[in-house]
Amino acid sequence: MMSGMAKAVDVPVDVIPRSPVGKTRLFFTRHWHRGAPGQPTPDWVLRFCYGMWLAAFAFKLVGSSWDMSWHFMWLRDDLAPPHLINTVGTVIIVVLVAIHSYTGLGCDKRSLRLMQVGLLTFLIAAPLDVINHRVNGLDLTAWSPSHMMLYLGTGIMQAGVLLGWLRFSPPGRFRTGVLLGLWAFFLENTFFPNGQQEYGILGLRAWERGEPEAEQSLLDFAANQIGHPVDRTAVLHFTMPIPSWVYPLWGIGVMALILVLARRTLGFRWAATSVALAYVAYRSVMWPLLLGLGFPVSTVPFYLLFVGLAVDLAFAMTSGVLRAAAGALLVTAFGYGAFWLQSQFRPWVLGDAHTESAPPAAYWTALVVLGGVFALWAAAGPFTRRWSARRGLAVARGATPEP
Secondary structure, three states, X not given: OHHHOOOOOOOOHHHOOOXXXXXXXXXXXXXXXXXXXXXXXXXXXXXXXXXXXXXXHHHHHHHHHHHHHHOOOOOOOOOOHHHHHHHHHHHHHHHHHHHHHHHOEOOOHHHHHHHHHHHHHHHHHHHHHHHHHHHHOOOOOOOOHHHHHHHHHHHHHHHHHHHHHHXXXXXXXXXXXXXXXXXXXXXXXXXXXXXXXXXXHHHHHHHHOOOOOOOHHHHHHHHHHOOOOOOHHHHHHHHOOOOOOHHHHHHHHHHHHHHHHHHHHHOOOOHHHHHHHHHHHHHHHHHHHHHHOOOOOOOOOOOHHXXXXXXXXXXXXXXXXXXXXHHHHHHHHHHHHHHXXXXXXXXXXXXXXXXXXXXXXXXXXXXXXXXXXXXXXXXXXXXXXXXXXXXXXXXXXXXXXXX
């Protein structure tokens, strides 16, 4: 933590410019020199640096959200506006990782390693994804290997940024606010593949009611890939190629585990709910924006709010294995219950309207989520205690443990 390190020599507060350009100039004037990871970092440098990380992730978030919608409407285009927006975020990240690597400011060895590995993974995946599309044509499946490498690289980077901020940021509301934002970005990146089913079900229903969202050339291309005319079978293969058991396992089970980690690190009472709310709020804002621009829209995962609420309630009730058991029960009951209610919104409110308020899901996966969340949540306690014991032993022996 920053408190355990030597205080960095900083410039007076009234000398620090307000504009990002001025801060960038000041940083390179005063702090651009080689150093090992773990260098004492002035507070304004730390805030500016991690503020730029948030900006980079915001560019990537907007770009990827628009990109998913774009490809349910038009054929792939390497220079499409969503890709360019995403590229802006990637360029900022490349600069940030270079700064961390050269100066050693705002990171330790572990967090820097994660940033570097994540960026390298992403930069390898990007050309592989282009090659995949060149060889195999249309690849709308969000779960394809090249796409998964992109999410993985981004997730590893985000883990490094989370760890660096946790290690170096001083306590306070600003620390909590940035941490909450970073967890919301991490949740979004992990949840992103589920957008396949959320856009896909509305795309299928649009075609069935005679108002296809995809341009004809995209429908023809997708149908030709499977040697089929443009009919419901071809459109189903194009819009909904993922089994129905994937969506709830990922959207409820995996997201619950991320929200557990967020709750542990954030520490305040409704932390998990707040992270889920930040993500759902973003999706709720993007929905009318995409609709207004004439692009396909998706269902919005409102049920995630109840997954977050379940995690927070479990933390308030008990601890240890009992907390894990209570959490697994609450996550399963709240998550699947809220998802079922959301899926009924269309028949209850919209009647026979040919649309949906949630993707199809296999409810038998509730048993898998119940067992998986309990096992992983319960295992986290002993793992954390062993890790803390190792660090304590290293300190007692006079060594400096790697964070």
